[in-house]
Amino acid sequence: MKSSTLPVFCLFLCANAALAQQLMVEERIVKNEESIELNSWTARLDQDMNYCMGTYEDFIKEFFKAKVDKRGKSILVAEKTLIPELSKFRLDQRAIFTVETGGTAISFTFSPGYDLHFGHELYSDEFKKAEVFVKNFVRYHYKAFYNEKIKSIQDKIKSKQNDIESNGKKTDRNNKSIAEGDADKAKVKNDKLLRENEAYTADSASKRKEISDLEADLAQANESLRKVEDFK
Numbered sequence: 001m002k003s004s005t006l007p008v009f010c011l012f013l014c015a016n017a018a019l020a021q022q023l024m025v026e027e028r029i030v031k032n033e034e035s036i037e038l039n040s041w042t043a044r045l046d047q048d049m050n051y052c053m054g055t056y057e058d059f060i061k062e063f064f065k066a067k068v069d070k071r072g073k074s075i076l077v078a079e080k081t082l083i084p085e086l087s088k089f090r091l092d093q094r095a096i097f098t099v100e101t102g103g104t105a106i107s108f109t110f111s112p113g114y115d116l117h118f119g120h121e122l123y124s125d126e127f128k129k130a131e132v133f134v135k136n137f138v139r140y141h142y143k144a145f146y147n148e149k150i151k152s153i154q155d156k157i158k159s160k161q162n163d164i165e166s167n168g169k170k171t172d173r174n175n176k177s178i179a180e181g182d183a184d185k186a187k188v189k190n191d192k193l194l195r196e197n198e199a200y201t202a203d204s205a206s207k208r209k210e211i212s213d214l215e216a217d218l219a220q221a222n223e224s225l226r227k228v229e230d231f232k
Helices: 049-064 124-177 184-230
Strands: 005-010 024-031 037-045 069-071 075-081 091-100 103-111
Touching (some): 024 103, 024 124, 037 124, 049 075, 049 103, 049 124, 103 124, 124 184
Antiparallel strands (some): 005 024, 024 037, 037 103, 075 091
């Protein structure tokens, strides 16, 4: 059988260049670890292979209470796993990972027996249903990714807000310590405290700008997450 690519469903949603997610599922012919050609539903994701392997393993564990075995460097298999929405029988669910420009493709195959596989010739109804399974994973993957990103941005904003608050307290202490009078000793001390205050003020202004930029990133990440949740 000649290898081919059959686009079935493609949807791209981009927030911006820095926080863009690619939502795409298509049908492909892929080879398993024994070089057998199988029908698959393939998701194209923006993250690297290691990250995608991690979210796949978490997805299988969380929803199907199954462990994942590794076959070579780029295939993960959930053996003898019960996926009720696809079949009443246990099956081997393979995820075949391929590095592509800008991210990773994950091809999902489904095998109820050693030489039995979901496709157009056998288990065609089950194969059609499997597209929903893959889209569920895509949503799970990007929810994990964006929730992590949102948490990271929120932590950065909080840290910079704490720095600004600390600068304010240091400035207040310095203002209380500034001595009156023209004595040389007092003047040297006062000049030092005033220079410190100028540095605190400049640092706080810089951090407010950084917070503004982070808040824009946060809004974009939340919008991307909303689009992921709408992906069907």
